[in-house]
Amino acid sequence: MLAVAARYGMGCSPRPARRLEAFSARHHPKVHTMPDALDLLTTRRSVKPLDLGGPPPSGAEIDMILTIAARVPDHGKLVPWRFLVFQGDARLKAGEAIARAFGADHPGANPEHLELERTRLARAPLVIAVVSRAAPHVKIPEWEQVLSAGAAAMNVVLAAHALGYAANWMTEWYAYDRRVLAALGVKASERVAGFVHIGRPAQAAVDRARPVLADVVTRFGA
Numbered sequence: 606m607l608a609v610a611a612r613y614g615m616g617c618s619p620r621p622a623r624r625l626e627a628f629s630a631r632h633h634p635k636v637h638t639m640p641d642a643l644d645l646l647t648t649r650r651s652v653k654p655l656d657l658g659g660p661p662p663s664g665a666e667i668d669m670i671l672t673i674a675a676r677v678p679d680h681g682k683l684v685p686w687r688f689l690v691f692q693g694d695a696r697l698k699a700g701e702a703i704a705r706a707f708g709a710d711h712p713g714a715n716p717e718h719l720e721l722e723r724t725r726l727a728r729a730p731l732v733i734a735v736v737s738r739a740a741p742h743v744k745i746p747e748w749e750q751v752l753s754a755g756a757a758a759m760n761v762v763l764a765a766h767a768l769g770y771a772a773n774w775m776t777e778w779y780a781y782d783r784r785v786l787a788a789l790g791v792k793a794s795e796r797v798a799g800f801v802h803i804g805r806p807a808q809a810a811v812d813r814a815r816p817v818l819a820d821v822v823t824r825f826g827a
């Protein structure tokens with residue numbers, strides 16, 4: 606565990622590593638692989654939810670993912686986000702609300718399609734939704750609060766991959782459906798930044814084309 610903690614500390618001060626070690630000791634996470642940070646950042650890619658299998662992350666691993674997700678830049682320290690965790694049977698309970706809303710809008714839907722909707726959140730063993738609580742504020746623009754929720758969602762993705770899982774940040778239609786969101790306990794003032802699907806990848810993901818830096822980078826003044 607010390608070696609794992611040292612890698613998490615990434616060789617700067619020993620304090621982060623010690624903190625992680627203490628966290629690990631408290632929660633006994635089962636760490637599967639621990640890719641180097643730069644390997645992770647340069648090779649990570651999303652995996653389709655249906656290709657994300659079990660066994661699911663342990664409780665300690667989920668706590669670690671959430672701890673990392675909550676450690677993001679947050680102008681004004683407003684904590685303008687929260688997390689909803691779906692695991693086990695709760696995934697299908699949430700799926701009932703998704704299927705109900707879909708069925709109401711598509712009365713002629715066949716049973717196979719309704720089942721697909723019911724199992725939306727059960728494709729991967731774990732789904733973490735990032736809920737944005739951005740709201741008007743005297744000093745901090747709402748836009749910056751929304752960006753912080755995006756950072757939290759990306760940290761969920763990265764933390765899952767760092768633990769040896771794969772992830773996929775998705776919204777799909779139900780992230781925007783107020784009937785579904787109400788059934789999941791998401792308030793009218795909140796929005797879902799994404800449902801991050803997490804599991805063990807069935808196979809290594811083939812990369813997709815990435816933007817050419819020259820197309821997206823301007824060196825100001827050059």
Ligand SMILES: Cc1cc2nc3c(=O)[nH]c(=O)nc-3n(C[C@H](O)[C@H](O)[C@H](O)COP(=O)(O)O)c2cc1C
Pocket residue numbers: 649650651652773774775776777778798799813
């Ligand atoms: C806010 C947000 C919502 C997304 N929603 C979906 C979605 O509903 N369905 C989907 O196939 N991909 C969605 N994606 C894209 C995937 O998360 C992912 O970026 C894509 O599969 C490319 O994979 P990569 O992470 O390897 O670049 C979304 C991405 C973001 C940032």
